[in-house]
Amino acid sequence: MNNARRCVACGSLFHPLSHVPNQRFCSAPNCQRERRRRWQRQHIRADADYRENQHRAQASWRARHPDYWRQYRSTHPAYRERNSVLQRKRNALRRTGVVANMDASHIARPLTSGYYVLRRASEVKIAKMNAYIVHITVLSPPGGPSVPDCKEMM
Ligand SMILES: [Zn+2]
Structure with missing residues (x-):
């Protein structure tokens, strides 16, 4: 061994x-x-x-490097601009009182005039629920803040 x-x-x-x-x-x-x-x-x-x-x-x-991000922003105007655009969008969403976890791309799309199905949000999961067809006419000019006018049809 x-x-x-x-x-x-x-x-x-x-x-x-x-x-x-x-x-x-x-x-x-x-x-x-x-x-x-x-x-x-x-x-x-x-x-x-x-x-x-x-x-x-x-x-x-x-x-x-405590100044890194401050300097980065001041030397990258495109980055700063994009950030402030995103911040303005977030602020706008907050002002409308929209629920925070809703899809932002959906909300950002302006509402167009037309017929919509209206249901109570609290009843969406229920099979037999009341639904209403409503017509929404967007009164404001394109680009301006939209003021939908709801008329109940049935
Ligand atoms: Zn062993």
Whole structure:
């Protein structure tokens, strides 16, 4: 037993496989399972350490460059313009009192004159519910704030 060594899991002597010179666990199934368990644990920890380091590095970079975003905005007018357009849209939506999680693209489309099915929002999930056909006439000129005029038809 010239090259025999002790298994780090069970402590028994074993001969390392010729193609695994750094073998530390014997070939017993339990010891191999233990080897895989330790390997996984180590990688999970290394992963967590890596993320932790990234997070710390970013935070410290931001602390060392507090003016970065202010400078970025002042030297990138297109970015600033786009942001303020988006902010104006958000403000406009807020003024209308529309529920925040509604699809913004749907709301931004101006209402056109025509017939609409009107249902109570609280009854949408109910199979037999009252529905009304209403005609909406948009009175304002294109581009202006729309003032829909609702006439109940039935
Ligand atoms: Zn072993």
